[in-house]
Amino acid sequence: MKWIQYIDRISEWTGTAAAWLVLPLTLLVTYEVVMRNFFNQPSNWGYDVFWMLYSLSFMIGGAYTLLRKGHVRIDIVYNVMPKRMQLIFDIVVYAVFFLFVTIVFTWAGIQFAADAWVSGEHLSTSTWKFPSAPIKTVIPVGFFLLGLQSLAELIRCLSNLRKGGPKA
Amino acid sequence: MSPEQIVSIVMFVILLVIVIGGVHLAFALMFIGLFFGLIFQGASFLPIAVLQTFDVMESEVMIAVPLFVFMGTILERTGITEKVYQNLYEWFGPVRGGLAIATIITCMIFAACTGVIAATVTAMTLIAVPAMLKRKYDKGLASGVVCAGGSLGILIPPSVMLVMYGPMANLSVAKLFAAALFPGLLLSALYLIYIVVRCWLDPKAAPAIPREERPPYNWTLVKKSVYIMVPTVILIAAVLGSIMAGVASPTEASGVGAFFALLLAAFYHELTFKNVRAAAYDTLIVTAMVCFIILGAGIFNAVFLYLGGGTLVANLLIGLPFGKWFVLFVMMFILFIGGFFISWQALLFIVVPVFLPVVTKLGFDQLWFGMLVCVNLQMSFLTPPFAYAIFFLKGSAPPEITTWDIYWGVIPFVILQAVGLFMCVVWPDIILWLPRVTLGAGGR
Numbered sequence: 001m002k003w004i005q006y007i008d009r010i011s012e013w014t015g016t017a018a019a020w021l022v023l024p025l026t027l028l029v030t031y032e033v034v035m036r037n038f039f040n041q042p043s044n045w046g047y048d049v050f051w052m053l054y055s056l057s058f059m060i061g062g063a064y065t066l067l068r069k070g071h072v073r074i075d076i077v078y079n080v081m082p083k084r085m086q087l088i089f090d091i092v093v094y095a096v097f098f099l100f101v102t103i104v105f106t107w108a109g110i111q112f113a114a115d116a117w118v119s120g121e122h123l124s125t126s127t128w129k130f131p132s133a134p135i136k137t138v139i140p141v142g143f144f145l146l147g148l149q150s151l152a153e154l155i156r157c158l159s160n161l162r163k164g165g166p167k168a
Numbered sequence: 169m170s171p172e173q174i175v176s177i178v179m180f181v182i183l184l185v186i187v188i189g190g191v192h193l194a195f196a197l198m199f200i201g202l203f204f205g206l207i208f209q210g211a212s213f214l215p216i217a218v219l220q221t222f223d224v225m226e227s228e229v230m231i232a233v234p235l236f237v238f239m240g241t242i243l244e245r246t247g248i249t250e251k252v253y254q255n256l257y258e259w260f261g262p263v264r265g266g267l268a269i270a271t272i273i274t275c276m277i278f279a280a281c282t283g284v285i286a287a288t289v290t291a292m293t294l295i296a297v298p299a300m301l302k303r304k305y306d307k308g309l310a311s312g313v314v315c316a317g318g319s320l321g322i323l324i325p326p327s328v329m330l331v332m333y334g335p336m337a338n339l340s341v342a343k344l345f346a347a348a349l350f351p352g353l354l355l356s357a358l359y360l361i362y363i364v365v366r367c368w369l370d371p372k373a374a375p376a377i378p379r380e381e382r383p384p385y386n387w388t389l390v391k392k393s394v395y396i397m398v399p400t401v402i403l404i405a406a407v408l409g410s411i412m413a414g415v416a417s418p419t420e421a422s423g424v425g426a427f428f429a430l431l432l433a434a435f436y437h438e439l440t441f442k443n444v445r446a447a448a449y450d451t452l453i454v455t456a457m458v459c460f461i462i463l464g465a466g467i468f469n470a471v472f473l474y475l476g477g478g479t480l481v482a483n484l485l486i487g488l489p490f491g492k493w494f495v496l497f498v499m500m501f502i503l504f505i506g507g508f509f510i511s512w513q514a515l516l517f518i519v520v521p522v523f524l525p526v527v528t529k530l531g532f533d534q535l536w537f538g539m540l541v542c543v544n545l546q547m548s549f550l551t552p553p554f555a556y557a558i559f560f561l562k563g564s565a566p567p568e569i570t571t572w573d574i575y576w577g578v579i580p581f582v583i584l585q586a587v588g589l590f591m592c593v594v595w596p597d598i599i600l601w602l603p604r605v606t607l608g609a610g611g612r
Binding site (some may be wrong): 054136138 | 214238
């Protein structure tokens with residue numbers, strides 16, 4: 001089961017990178033507030049950089065959140081199922097729900113980002129113009145990582161089911 | 169009723185069934201949304217779905233979510249909760265029910281620092297519950313106090329629930345924060361009154377610390393209190409004050425608040441690599457969980473409204489007899505019952521959007537209604553079988569506390585929350601006064 005370990009490792013790494021983004025976000029927002037209110041020098045890039053950091057963080061961190069079982073589910077019915085039923089239920093959830101959603105979004109996201117790359121589109125909310133393609137590319141990348149981790153969870157459940165053991 | 173509207177109802181029912189069955193909320197929303205969107209709008213739905221995603225990414229106010237969560241998790245890692253509780257314990261210990269009072273006040277303080285409840289309930293379970301059991305407090309009272317107090321974290325601003333509610337209902341988050349302050353304090357006051365009265369009627373439920381074991385009231389205690397309380401209180405006052413006075417946007421205040429939390433951690437010699445890393449991981453998980461749900465809700469609601477489900481439910485509700493107050497009662501009752509079985513995120517993003525057009529049509533104030541929802545959802549944290557506060561309590565409580573102790577213990581607090589909700593309905597100024605004086609009239 002080397003496969004699963006590799007995927008888990010990828011999610012660990014991307015999750016770590018995504019998690020640390022909150023630190024520059026904190027510092028930059030504070031810097032911007034100080035510059036605007038005490039030195040009267042608001043930047044023209046502030047807001048755009050903030051939302052890019054925040055969205056980069058949660059889009060890339062989706063896979064890590066799945067690995068750490070951080071996506072909310074209501075487990076009152078799930079908890080009373082026998083162990084074997086739980087595994088089968090999880091297999092259906094990952095194979096049908098997660099893979100469908102992540103494959104569709106990765107595919108649609110690639111087209112969305114490709115349009116931006118081809119047209120060289122620039123966006124702006126102030127006077128600072130930035131190319132939109134890199135941040136739009138985060139959408140397919142994030143969903144691809146999430147799909148990869150879903151696949152790992154699916155294989156983990158399948159192999160547990162075959163072994164007949166409830167061990168995680 | 170058009171065929172599309174029937175489909176939209178089917179869609180809604182399937183969603184509820186699979187969510188209660190145990191499919192992850194965010195992915196159930198995205199799946200149902202994509203599935204029905206692709207059937208009824210074809211491939212042209214895909215760009216719509218991706219644009220929904222991009223909308224969540226570009227949201228200015230959502231930037232505040234990771235920052236408020238980071239502020240809370242950093243403070244939690246500094247062990248400040250324990251220090252504050254210990255200090256209040258020394259002040260209130262000699263009073264009957266004093267430890268319960270200290271618990272509620274500690275929870276109020278941390279509710280004003282954090283936007284979620286997990287950290288507060290877990291910390292108080294580890295700190296306050298053993299202390300209360302040692303002093304022979306009633307087990308039900310001890311668990312009820314921690315569950316109810318901890319749940320205040322998501323009502324008293326800053327609150328992740330309010331940041332999520334704002335964009336969904338097209339309301340200003342700053343106004344929601346201002347509107348939430350007094351309902352939060354009202355519930356806290358009701359809890360405190362209940363504790364005092366209960367202990368007066370039934371001294372055995374929460375005995376005072378015996379005279380010989382009491383820590384002395386002296387200068388050292390006062391100085392310690394100042395050292396522990398003042399920095400935290402300044403942090404809260406600066407963050408909340410700047411938002412409610414309209415000086416800073418929630419995003420700006422959250423960033424500065426997180427920065428001050430780091431400084432505070434340094435002040436208490438707790439700013440270590442390990443603490444910051446753990447706080448950053450916790451923050452990421454909460455943020456990703458919240459954002460994926462919002463993303464899924466956006467996609468689901470786009471399809472649901474396209475099929476006309478919204479108007480159908482609105483017409484059904486408005487068609488109810490006995491006037492608009494009965495409609496309000498029905499909506500609140502649906503949320504209350506839903507709170508037993510589904511999580512607040514699901515209620516907020518599946519049920520509430522259906523209510524919003526009804527609220528406007530009936531002529532109720534959107535800001536006021538939003539606050540009623542948030543006060544109502546406080547009950548969902550305490551009503552089993554699906555109750556977050558009870559989960560977190562059970563997760564770290566000592567084994568002598570049984571599930572039934574907790575269930576009996578939370579009942580009075582659920583009743584108090586219902587009383588609080590009723591008071592907010594009868595006296596809307598509890599909600600509307602503060603935002604009106606600080607930020608002006610109107611919901612936006």
